[in-house]
Amino acid sequence: MRAWPVLPALLGQRLWFPDPRLADAEGLVAIGGDFSPQRLLLAYRSGIFPWTDNPITWWSPDPRAIFEFDRVHIPRSLRRLLRKNPFTITRDRAFRQVMEGCAQPAPGREESWVTPAFIMAYTRLHELGHAHSVEVWQNGELVGGVYGVAIGGFFAGESMFHRVRDASKVALIHLLQHLRERGFVLFDTQMATPVTRLLGAVEIPREEYLRRLADALRKDCRF
Template structure:
């Protein structure tokens, strides 16, 4: 039996020390609480994120190691540049936040399961409406072919999920996000846990203690709060040129 701290429903800013997270399953820290904006922002600021399935209690995690992109090195590799060459896609920001989240929530396995349950969708939309959550969209004409979304806290961006309808759509969105974060002087893009896909694109794993030390400085610096829809979106030509 796993014994976990139960979060106080009346103290949304309080979380256990991430160093108390379990080694197995890696990073499981606490359960309960809610998905209010105050609690979610406190969680991301503390290196903690929610991850749970339909019918489960809210579970909170802080794995060790942590997987991140350094935005200065987030550029398309040669293979991706070839894949994107000739695509007539355009990139926007915060133009279709909820469709991107729902695209990410679409089941991707034979069991039809997803961790982005309806309560998480509603919580992310609330954060977006408050100016803390953002999306990058990739379009082919008026058709959404890929996207990525996440939460900004100070100068830290916590990536949540990405999706593709056309091959390369999520990668284009990721590279566009990296370009935008460099413009906003945000050096770190958190991807929570490693997988072969993100590692192939340049993500690296760092110890949780190092991650927490880095984000402490980043969340202390005021970031942009509000819509990103007025920011200049990079073109595929810019992304493939590495600019």
Template sequence: MSHDIFLLDKSPKFPHASLAQDSPNGLLAVGGDLSETRLIEAYRNGIFPWYCEGEPILWWSPDPRCVFLLDGVHVSRSMKRELRKSTYQVTINRAFKDVIDGCAAPRAKEAETWILPEMKTAYLKLHQLGIAHSIEVWNAQELVGGLYGVSIGRFFFGESMFSRARNASKFALIYLTHYLKKNDFILLDSQVGNPHLYSMGAVDMSRDDFLLLLEEHISWEQPSYLWQTKTLDRWSD
């Protein structure tokens, strides 16, 4: 059953995510701003912004939701060999701005990016507040891949990833999920599925189940050391 699309005013509050449209799937609200207060409120309630240049800010909560259960990431035998022998170094929060720039760069199969300048500015502010984080993959001193997202409670809400070298974005994803699992997280949210994510082990979860998990785990207080800049231990699984 479809509902009306809500027009946001100055209040950072959102309508309940269950009121999102059936078509287009998950469209909940239009307008508002990308202030830190509104973005945090959105993520805490299973909502995220996604729009292109020339459009108003669009807010989404799709059903189903694409997620990685942290023990369900698919690491093939060949990928395990790559992880063991690779000289890549993987870090946390060493180069957030460079990662978001890499994610926003033009791609061969995509005519435009949704990571507009105002989106970059907004997520850089969240990073400065200790809420948005990056995973970097390095070949010597060259940044060859990475991902970024928002982390609140026991959730990491993935936003985008990029790769400039073979398997670099896969390294970022695998290392991140391993790190999240080790630190008692529940899942990595990938928002909307695609063949690449599903090939890595992503699954669809109903919006109702996703929102129930959020309600249960979003207020968990993350340890202060969790997102300090660091180099992650080499893969040993």
């Protein structure tokens, strides 16, 4: 009889991940390893993402939250704001600053999961061309943004922040529109939140997500 591996798996120096379908009920797949670019990219290609750094934990929840590019919902108030165009939008101009903005705890929270270790690791991914950001500026100041990881036709949205009302939503809408224009086919938002649900995020079974991920990875899209 075949012996199934004990999960969560304990990772060492060897570069591997277990099958995400074997995650526990909360979606935890593995513990340990490192934040090297090679391991991070393998994680995303495998349908897995990191969530903490002490220890490093790796997750693949079921269901999985995504945005369908043709079903993004823009509330009426946000449409009015977009028509007024009070912001300047840029891409990949201030990646680390966006991550530092995301690292500031949201109101009502004592800390953010975006720690210095995450900032260092994903800034390295950005320097290698795999991680990207959208920045929202007002009067020359960074007031919002979003960042994530792009591989093929797949984008994993990691985190966003705002210092002016709705600036993070503007960043996310711009990102979704940009990715659709570039031919991306899967936007992973990992787990739905009230904000992402408002903008149209939906949940799909992990098995469907993994099939769509495999299709997206075969595409050759450029951010």
